[in-house]
Amino acid sequence: MLTKILINYFNWIDNVLPVxxxxxxxxxxxxxxxxxxxxxxxxxxCENSGPDQPKNYIxxxxxxxxxxxxxxxxxxxxxxxxxxxxIISAYKFGDADYVPDLLMFCNKNNIGADIKTNAAWVNTSxxxxxxxxxxxxxxxxxxxxLQISLSLDNYHKNSMKxxxxxxxxxxxxxxxxxxxxxxxxxxxxxxxxxxxxxxSNRGVRVRNAIIxxxxxxxYRDVDITDNGIILLTSRATLFxxxxxxxxxxxxxxxxxQFKFLSTNLHVLMAFDSFGNVTLGENSGxxxxxxxxxxxxxxxxxxxxxxxLVKNAQFHELRARIFQNWKTR
Numbered sequence: 001m002l003t004k005i006l007i008n009y010f011n012w013i014d015n016v017l018p019v020x021x022x023x024x025x026x027x028x029x030x031x032x033x034x035x036x037x038x039x040x041x042x043x044x045x046c047e048n049s050g051p052d053q054p055k056n057y058i059x060x061x062x063x064x065x066x067x068x069x070x071x072x073x074x075x076x077x078x079x080x081x082x083x084x085x086x087i088i089s090a091y092k093f094g095d096a097d098y099v100p101d102l103l104m105f106c107n108k109n110n111i112g113a114d115i116k117t118n119a120a121w122v123n124t125s126x127x128x129x130x131x132x133x134x135x136x137x138x139x140x141x142x143x144x145x146l147q148i149s150l151s152l153d154n155y156h157k158n159s160m161k162x163x164x165x166x167x168x169x170x171x172x173x174x175x176x177x178x179x180x181x182x183x184x185x186x187x188x189x190x191x192x193x194x195x196x197x198x199x200s201n202r203g204v205r206v207r208n209a210i211i212x213x214x215x216x217x218x219y220r221d222v223d224i225t226d227n228g229i230i231l232l233t234s235r236a237t238l239f240x241x242x243x244x245x246x247x248x249x250x251x252x253x254x255x256x257q258f259k260f261l262s263t264n265l266h267v268l269m270a271f272d273s274f275g276n277v278t279l280g281e282n283s284g285x286x287x288x289x290x291x292x293x294x295x296x297x298x299x300x301x302x303x304x305x306x307x308l309v310k311n312a313q314f315h316e317l318r319a320r321i322f323q324n325w326k327t328r
Contacts, residue, residue, distance in 0.1 A: 013313065020313035023260070023267055023279065027077040028305075030070060031270040034058050034098075038086040039120040044155040044185075044250070046241040047272075049085040055093055056273050060101045062298050066271070066291075069301040071109060077266050080106060083116035083149075085273075091126045100133045107141040114181070116149040119162035122169070135173045143177035144230065152182045152191050160191060164198050171204045171227045179230045186235050187249075196223065196231075206231065216264075260287070260312075269308065277304050279312060287311045 014021025033047065035057045041050030070076035082102060090098035099115070106113040121127055138146055148170075150163050163182065170176055184191060196206050209224045223231040240250035260268055260280030270278045271291050278288040289307035292298050 017313040017316045019316040020309050023309045023312045026267045028267040029077050029079045031081040033272040034087045035085040035273050042155045044244045048242045064105050079112045081114045088117050088121050103137045114147040118151050119166045122165040138178050147179040149181040152184050153188045171225050177228045181232045
């Protein structure tokens with residue numbers, strides 16, 4: 001009887017405040033902003049990351065525990081994003097097992113992983129260790145179960161040069177079925193063409209191909225190297241979160257609850273190294289809760305999801321009241 005009452009209540013609330021219902025009923029992707037430390041202190045950074053930030057990381061075991069809880073939940077999309085700051089900096093500070101441990105866990109549990117890096121580390125003393133680990137992990141998993149995302153834009157220092165080195169070194173490793181995603185901002189469109197020309201000059205052959213997504217039935221133009229590396233591109237809008245608020249070209253977004261879905265309508269749940277979980281990315285008013293208690297104990301995933309639904313409902317109601325007041 002109690003269960004039926006709760007279901008009716010949730011259905012009523014979801015009709016009145018549907019954004020909360022979307023958070024409750026859509027598949028979700030877990031995003032782990034593993035650290036806020038980074039080599040770069042970019043003007044556009046929504047995370048305020050940089051070398052002046054704490055060298056703190058979400059423990060690998062905590063991340064694996066949350067993924068394990070997600071595997072028991074039918075709404076978990078079995079997709080995870082690892083980002084920062086700069087996640088590869090774990091190698092710099094002596095933990096060469098951090099990234100491989102997370103990616104091998106995903107391999108073993110059939111979780112699709114996307115690791116985001118600005119590639120500022122490609123000429124460091126430990127770069128060969130990173131590339132060797134990537135090769136080993138990719139070879140042990142399903143083809144294209146790992147995506148590596150790079151930033152190709154005019155904000156990241158030396159992004160063109162670093163990305164070329166990264167792709168060139170990956171292409172020299174045989175049998176590398178991996179997708180490399182190059183994210184640009186609107187206005188940086190010409191950079192990808194320049195990158196392809198430079199790769200060609202270095203002997204990395206890139207040719208056009210078409211891939212088919214059997215889930216959606218759609219086709220997409222991509223580029224592919226002789227070693228089977230798929231190069232994907234996307235363009236993003238720069239929002240005014242973090243240091244980006246100082247940039248005239250950054251788009252203002254006051255109500256972030258309408259920006260929390262990915263392109264495939266999956267809810268993004270982003271855990272950061274400060275102990276917060278945020279819906280979506282970094283723009284506007286953040287809808288969030290904490291993932292750890294004041295005693296530094298990780299909270300259960302279902303409790304976190306419950307709070308995010310409740311907070312989404314509150315912010316949606318707030319947005320409606322604000323809009324009504326503004327139009328009077």
